[in-house]
Amino acid sequence: QVQLVESGGGVVQPGRSLRLSCAASGFTFNIYAMHWVRQAPGKGLEWVAVISYDGRNQYYADSVKGRFTISRDKSKNTLYLQMESLRPEDTAVYYCARGENGGEFAYWGQGALVTVSS
Amino acid sequence: EIVLTQSPATLSVSPGETASLSCRTSQTISTNLAWYQQKPGQAPRLLIYASSTRATGVPARFSGSGSGTEFTLTISSLQSEDFAVYYCHQYNNWLPVAFGPGTKVDVK
Numbered sequence: 501q502v503q504l505v506e507s508g509g510g511v512v513q514p515g516r517s518l519r520l521s522c523a524a525s526g527f528t529f530n531i532y533a534m535h536w537v538r539q540a541p542g543k544g545l546e547w548v549a550v551i552s553y554d555g556r557n558q559y560y561a562d563s564v565k566g567r568f569t570i571s572r573d574k575s576k577n578t579l580y581l582q583m584e585s586l587r588p589e590d591t592a593v594y595y596c597a598r599g600e601n602g603g604e605f606a607y608w609g610q611g612a613l614v615t616v617s618s
Numbered sequence: 619e620i621v622l623t624q625s626p627a628t629l630s631v632s633p634g635e636t637a638s639l640s641c642r643t644s645q646t647i648s649t650n651l652a653w654y655q656q657k658p659g660q661a662p663r664l665l666i667y668a669s670s671t672r673a674t675g676v677p678a679r680f681s682g683s684g685s686g687t688e689f690t691l692t693i694s695s696l697q698s699e700d701f702a703v704y705y706c707h708q709y710n711n712w713l714p715v716a717f718g719p720g721t722k723v724d725v726k
Contacts (some may be wrong), residue, residue: 535715543706545654545662547715559713595661603709604652604667611661 502526502607511611522579522596529577533599538592586616622718630726637693639721646686649708653691657702
């Protein structure tokens with residue numbers, strides 16, 4: 501069955517960096533676009549970034565553009581989110597999600613909590 | 619950029635009753651809309667895509683309708699496990715991806 505498992509979350513000081521990983525299994529990883537979506541405590545869902553199935557194209561929300569980098573490794577079936585210059589407002593649970601051909605997100609990981617605090 | 623508005627913010631319903639949730643978009647999106655259910659501490663779960671198609675394993679009491687800019691998620695005969703937050707998501711102009719602010723369905 502399809503599984504997405506995030507890792508790499510934790511507590512980090514403002515201005516520091518962190519890298520999240522999302523290990524994919526149960527499907528052909530390199531034929532799907534992959535997304536990161538985050539959710540601040542008590543708030544709604546906020547899309548963060550997407551990478552095309554082949555890794556050639558990446559797009560970001562304005563709130564993270566220039567600070568976050570999405571990437572993927574097809575040999576490891578893993579999605580990444582490199583987060584730089586972290587701010588307290590980046591504190592959230594970060595989910596990876598598979599983008600279906602129609603555009604909806606049928607599969608989500610369980611989430612990784614990132615807390616940015618001094 | 620397309621903006622999604624959901625109403626009401628909170629809907630209080632008794633078990634067994636029907637709940638109707640609204641999602642409006644700032645631009646027409648045909649039927650490129652999905653609905654998700656989220657319970658505390660859990661990831662969102664896809665319920666409906668293409669406005670009215672139930673995802674795999676979703677009970678028939680969940681139904682979606684609408685096109686253009688106005689969409690509705692209807693939950694018939696609410697069960698205890700249906701009390702949750704529901705989000706709509708447009709993917710017509712799929713960048714930037716946009717979610718609605720959510721509707722919380724709680725027990726009356």
